[in-house]
Amino acid sequence: xxxxxxxxxxxxxxxxxxxxxxxxxxxxxxxxxxxxxxxxxxxxxxxxxxxxxxxxxxxxxxxxxxxxxxxxxxxxxxxxxxxxxxxxxxxxxxxxxxxxxxxxxxxxxxxxxxxxxxxxxxxxxxxxxxxxxxxxxxxxxxxxxxxxxxxxxxxxxxxxxxxxxxxxxxxxxxxxxxxxxxxxxxxxxxxxxxxxxxxxxxxxxxxxxxxxxxxxxxxxxxxxxxxxxxxxxxxxxxxxxxxxxxxxxxxxxxxxxxxxxxxxxxxxxxxxxxxxxxxxxxxxxxxxxxxxxxxx
Ligand SMILES: [Zn+2]
Ligand SMILES: [Zn+2]
Ligand SMILES: [Zn+2]
Numbered sequence: 416x417x418x419x420x421x422x423x424x425x426x427x428x429x430x431x432x433x434x435x436x437x438x439x440x441x442x443x444x445x446x447x448x449x450x451x452x453x454x455x456x457x458x459x460x461x462x463x464x465x466x467x468x469x470x471x472x473x474x475x476x477x478x479x480x481x482x483x484x485x486x487x488x489x490x491x492x493x494x495x496x497x498x499x500x501x502x503x504x505x506x507x508x509x510x511x512x513x514x515x516x517x518x519x520x521x522x523x524x525x526x527x528x529x530x531x532x533x534x535x536x537x538x539x540x541x542x543x544x545x546x547x548x549x550x551x552x553x554x555x556x557x558x559x560x561x562x563x564x565x566x567x568x569x570x571x572x573x574x575x576x577x578x579x580x581x582x583x584x585x586x587x588x589x590x591x592x593x594x595x596x597x598x599x600x601x602x603x604x605x606x607x608x609x610x611x612x613x614x615x616x617x618x619x620x621x622x623x624x625x626x627x628x629x630x631x632x633x634x635x636x637x638x639x640x641x642x643x644x645x646x647x648x649x650x651x652x653x654x655x656x657x658x659x660x661x662x663x664x665x666x667x668x669x670x671x672x673x674x675x676x677x678x679x680x681x682x683x684x685x686x687x688x689x690x691x692x693x694x695x696x697x698x699x700x701x702x703x704x705x706x707x708x709x710x711x
Contacts, residue, residue: 417484417485418463418464418475418478418485419463420434420436420437420439420441420463421439421441421443421461421463422434422437422439422443423436423437423439425437427441427475428480429478429479429480429481429484429485429486430478430479430480431475432475432476441463441474441475442460442474442475442476443460443461444459444460444461445460445461452465452472453472453474454472454473454474454476454477455471455472455473455477455487456473456474456477456488457474457476457477460474460475460476461474462474463475463478464478464485466485466486466487466489466490467481467483467484467485467486467670468481468483468486468487468490468670469487469489469490471487471489473485473487473488477489479491481530482497482530482531482532482533483532483533483534483670497528497529497530497531498531499516499519499527499528499531499532500512500513500515500516500519501513501515501516501535501539501543501635502531502532502535502539509542509546510546513543513546513547514641516543516635516638517547517550517638517641518641520635520636520638520639520660521638521639521641521642524660524663524664524667525667528635528664528667528668533624533628533631533632533667533668533669533670534624534625534627534628534631535627535630535631536627537626537627537630539631540627540630540631540633540634541603541606541607541630541634543634543635543637544603544606544633544634544637545599545600545603547634547637547638547640547641548598548599548600548602548603548606548637548640549599550640550641551599551602551637551640551641551642551653552595552598552599552602553595553599556591556594556595556598557595559591559595560588560591560592560595563587563588563591564584564587564588564591567583567584567587567588568584606633606634606637607630609633609683609684610626610629610630610633610634611626612683613629613633613661613665613679613680613682613683614626614629614630614679616678616679616682616683617629617665617669617671617675617676617678617679620671620672620674620675620678620679621671621675622669622671622675622679624668624669628668628669629665629668629669629679631668632661632664632665632667632668632669633661633664635660635664635668636657636658636660636661636663636664636680637657638657638660639652639653639656639657639660640653640657642656658680658681658684659680661679661680662676662677662679662680662681663676665679665680
């Protein structure tokens with residue numbers, strides 16, 4: 416929340432002590448006997464903002480620019496602006512920044528997210544998602560392709576009747592290869608949809624920050640997919656790890672309660688599992704019934 420001038424309500428930049436629009440001092444004495452909150456450090460001045468980190472009332476003299484907006488000077492000194500490696504892509508290079516961010520998110524998520532800007536352009540988060548999807552699926556996908564290629568190579572020529580075995584082999588390999596490229600793209604698109612649904616739930620839980628914050632938290636929670644460079648592991652283990660980590664990133668970047676963060680992270684995956692499970696169950700039931708029908 417941006418602080419505003421007590422005289423004219425124009426928003427001002429933390430650090431200023433006079434209003435840029437009306438020229439009035441931002442340090443205003445509270446009305447005698449008034450109920451307005453006063454600064455926690457300077458009770459002689461009216462509070463113009465509450466610190467989003469510690470909740471303290473602050474006067475204009477006590478406000479500083481933090482990564483998430485205006486914060487109090489105490490919090491500003493305690494935790495100076497942190498930098499996520501991902502936000503230092505220009506200096507580090509994209510791949511190094513990606514690797515360091517993933518490593519940090521897996522090994523010490525609390526320290527990695529301390530003091531970082533909770534907000535980032537959606538495009539920056541989407542790039543991160545795409546890279547983790549590629550890391551997660553590419554190696555496994557390539558390995559599957561290679562295995563299928565080898566297995567098909569071992570099939571004796573005489574086995575097939577009518578179809579051209581060479582063409583079949585070629586198409587299977589092309590199909591697997593295309594899948595390897597398309598799955599990361601598809602899963603990146605799905606991430607956008609899922610983050611949107613999560614954001615709706617987080618909003619219901621009372622978070623005030625925008626979708627780009629949810630998107631960033633969701634993107635960072637995809638870091639476990641980096642484990643995908645070890646073939647097969649990521650495809651099965653990473654989704655669970657990512658959902659758990661997501662509750663943590665939602666809580667940290669949105670500064671919300673565990674309850675809201677957990678709901679935001681788990682509700683959509685659980686619901687979609689139930690839906691898919693229900694659909695699958697109905698399908699099985701229908702198949703079973705029709706099986707009975709043909710037998711009887
Ligand atoms: Zn003003
Ligand atoms: Zn504070
Ligand atoms: Zn103050």
